[in-house]
Amino acid sequence: MKKLLSIVAVSVFALSANAGTLDDVKNRGFLKCGVTTGLAGFAAPDDSGNWTGLDVDMCRAVAAAVFGDSSKVEFTTTTGKSRFPTLASGEIDMLARNTTWTLSRDVNLGFEFVGVNFYDGQGFMIPSSLGVSSATELDGATVCIQTGTTTELNLADFFRANNIGYEALPIETNDEARENLFAGRCDVFTTDASGLSSTRAQSDDPSKWIVLPEIISKEPLGPLVRHGDHQWGDVVRWSLNTMIIAEEFGLTQANVDDNMNSNIPEVLRILGVEGGYGDMLELSNDFAYQIIKQIGNYSESYERNVGPDTPLAIGRGLNALWTDGGILYAPPFR
């Protein structure tokens, strides 16, 4: 009886294992993407409820690749705590939620990071009125910290390494952090430097806040999918890579149509004129063209969301191409 039951159980699971995420998404007709609850520049709804941000563009790029239509996305907000269970349970197909790629998340939690769409580091933000100029002077401070993040662990490590103490004030979302910080309940807010810029931009008077010079960790932020679904992982990975490669070749939303008869063979491969690379991914051959046409290349997405003309004004820094002094380097489209 036990054997019969396990045979039944295994066969049911075997059937479900073969139905990959890509097929599910295609059958459903839209992509279910997990984003953060509201972080300006990465994923935030505007006044009319439209989502914009770097991570939002990532989701839309995948939708453009799969459906040829970047609007076929349903966004699910997740907190620091709910993001992993939401992805693991199948409620969302991918998570683009400024999540740091770490060993334990890659291995232990059953996820696959498919790339980095923003190289970041953890920093501290304090009111300029406190007169503190270095993170090592924060002994005894009250720190607002988002639970369930690498930030929490890095914070403990930093203070331990420097032999100073602090009071942790756990918070769930960025909004709570802002509220507590502006009310004076905590002295310091710590998160990725991009998150700090975003929070500062959302305050009444951004000049009242300073970001301390110490960057205490590497925070490679990237999209992730579930373990075991290689095909879907490839789709998301190469959607991100397409945007980076497009910047390398100077392909933009505006000029992509003009480049359809370019001299450069790799451009022709990218735009689907030659090659048949879409078939390899079980997508249409013009998937990369759709991404560039509807979302733009990496720099266009960057400038639109977190660039110098936005309230966040984050410089490219590490997030520039490897030929421009940064470390963005995608494998060739071949």
Add this chain to the structure above:
Amino acid sequence: MNKKFNLNFFSDQKFRSLFYQTLVVGLFALGIYYLTMTTAHNLEKRNIATGWNFLNNPAGFDISFSPFLDFKSTDTHLKVYYVGVLNTLLVSFTGCIAATILGFVIGIIRLSNNWLLSRTAYVYVEFCRNIPLILQIILWYSILLLMPRIKQAIEVVNGFFISNRGLYSPRPVYESGFSIVFFVFIVGIVASVWIAKWSKKRQEKTGERFPVLWTSLALIVLLPIVFFFILGSPITFEYPVLKGFNFKGGMVIRPEFIAMFLALSIYTGAFISETVRSGILSVTKGQREASAALGLKATWIMRLIIIPQALRVIIPPLTSQYLNLTKNSSLGIAVGYADLVHGFGGISLNQTGQAIECMVITMATYLVISLTISFFMNIYNRSIQFKEK
């Protein structure tokens, strides 16, 4: 007599009932087995770690609200669990006491003949019962956040400060002589209990009353104080001093705890007051009239006649309210109170990814706490029931 061997077993009622019971239990067990195998298989398929080893791994994060245990980031997840349990018990225990006192007071006031008092109590009860608890918690926390900032903390009395980071007070530092004072205090409590029992027996025998209340007060309060001064005041106070970012030294009560305590006590107190009121109303009117006829004054009637009989009706729903309060303490995550669900069931769960194990432990803990509360309340309940002779 020729008894035919009846092959139709189902005609025997005993066999039938046994058969169906075994079938139901068997199906249920199969269901549980199927669920367990499914979960284990899915966890393995997704490469999610299982097992209980994570309890010995260092947590890596800090918990700042830990009044009973010292917690560092190098401590294990098991210690996170202990801190969570203690914090939950702290707010539940204090909340239950405050809610009971509040409930009894409001319940009795509600039955008062004074129109203003009873209406005020009515408004309180209806208001607090009908608004979701989580909103009340957030409301109290928002109010507490409006307190002055730490650098502008108000000094109420020497050494007591109010700010939006908590209530600061001096911390008593016990020196060697204090243990004697504490011992005398315990002796005083024991002696008072013994005197109460003795005076009751004496009253039943001879009818003479003994001033138990004053004697107990003298033994429990005056005597330790006398010893305290004889021993040369073996206590010093550590005052909180504003240094750098926060106050150093002294004790502090955090606004998260205060918000939880107030919200839980007031919310549950409203329910308890209705339970108390129904208990008092359940005592037949004849009791009150008879005691008035005997010449007892109103407070004695309430304390000696009505409440003891009302308790029979009050205690079972009161147990439910205590259990509700304990479980409602898990709403502390809304304001960042570091209880069990927040720490072990939230942060540890996220950092290790072992959702099933963490949730099972958390649920089992709440189950054990609730069963313990109801166990002791049931013992008390049995002791006040009518004893049929």
